[in-house]
Amino acid sequence: MTQPRTYRAVGLTLRKRLAGEADVIATMLTREHGKLDVLARGARRLTSKLMGHFEPLTLLRVAVARGRALDVISEAEVITAFQSVKTGYQTTARALYVAELVDGFSAESNANPALFDLTLQTLNAIAEQPMSDLPLRHFDLRLLDLSGFLPELYCCIDCGAELEPERHRYAAGAGGTLCPDCAPPDTLIRPLSLPALKVLRLLHRTAQPAGLPSLNIPAAVQNEVHSALSATLQYWLDRPVQSQRFLDATKSA
């Protein structure tokens, strides 16, 4: 059966790159079709009807025509441009961190509606709590979960024994928590405090960022959670997260 020549989708622009004289190639996460690269012809011309529609972090309703190399946008309508996360460079960078990870962990044309919903929920959470790290850490863990890389948080990943309080460590490359007796070869093992493990379990149990309780987590524990999740994301992504480097570099600016 032949595929229809056009299709419709609701999608979030994750990144854009310039092509030709005035074209844009946008990477979009759509609910219906997963991640797509689409060509928006003439979208950089001031008088184009597509001008301004394909900035990163814009939720669009699009009509797309199938092309030989790239599918081509025929119509686009902005649903929301998430203006409230674009009010400053730090919130913008936080939102782009979400976009970069979604791009890195998504497969082309492989629909993942739960990941699409999580992405939008996290952008809304950033808009509501611009300087809170908890929605981002929740996103990190849920992204790993929805992509099939959820780290083990309750048992030893090596021997399977249930973890005893205060007797656990963490190894991103091994796939999660370890008991003190196990040490898989060629794996970087890091200490993990009980409060940090509890925060990770709480993040795992919370389905949506809006459901996160208001917590006063000590900075040291926040750093530990961030460090463990960051190592896990980088292990599976196999490259540094550029927007994280940007966030680190501008933290003191």
Add this chain to the structure above:
Amino acid sequence: MITPGQPTPGSTRSLGQLVAELNRLPGVGPKSAQRIAYHIAQIPAEEARGLAEAIIAVKDVLLFCAECRNLTDASPCDICANPQRNRDQICVVEDPRDLVALERTRAYRGLYHVLHGVLSPLNGVGPEDIHLPQLFARLDGASDPLQEVIIATNPTLEGDATADFIQRRLSGSGVTITHLARGLPVGGTLEFADDTTLTRALSGRSPLE
């Protein structure tokens, strides 16, 4: 199938090398590179030498203006050295081509600062990777009293992030910080304008005089 660097059947090694070099230029694909290479092969020798010398001269002569960081043959550049320019206004642009576009309007008589990029979290481009430290050093050490910094970064996500970074860094310095008006382009239509543009056009509306 044209493979840059490899002589195609019927071609030569030198032409293959030229195709490969041209193919590295922005916007030049393998077909265009081949077309340009064959064109160069057929033009008179002095014309080809003129092209080669122009490319070498650009690399030998061109440098950054010590003040505005624009590309110039001599530092300070013509704009910075011109006593007729307003020295109490600095317009911050992303790229030398943006400076050329603004100069074309003949509507601005102040000085410039060229960033040669924008903050780009997705590409790991931070403040130290573009000419932002030079801008802040220039403003901090300005001998003439500065009245206004005009931020003329592109109205993109990254351009706006860069503008926000500059604004935060300069807030409290006593200098007026402005950015170019945002809204509908000449010849544009309301119906197809995106929400962000329309919102900015509404908030930046001005009385008819």
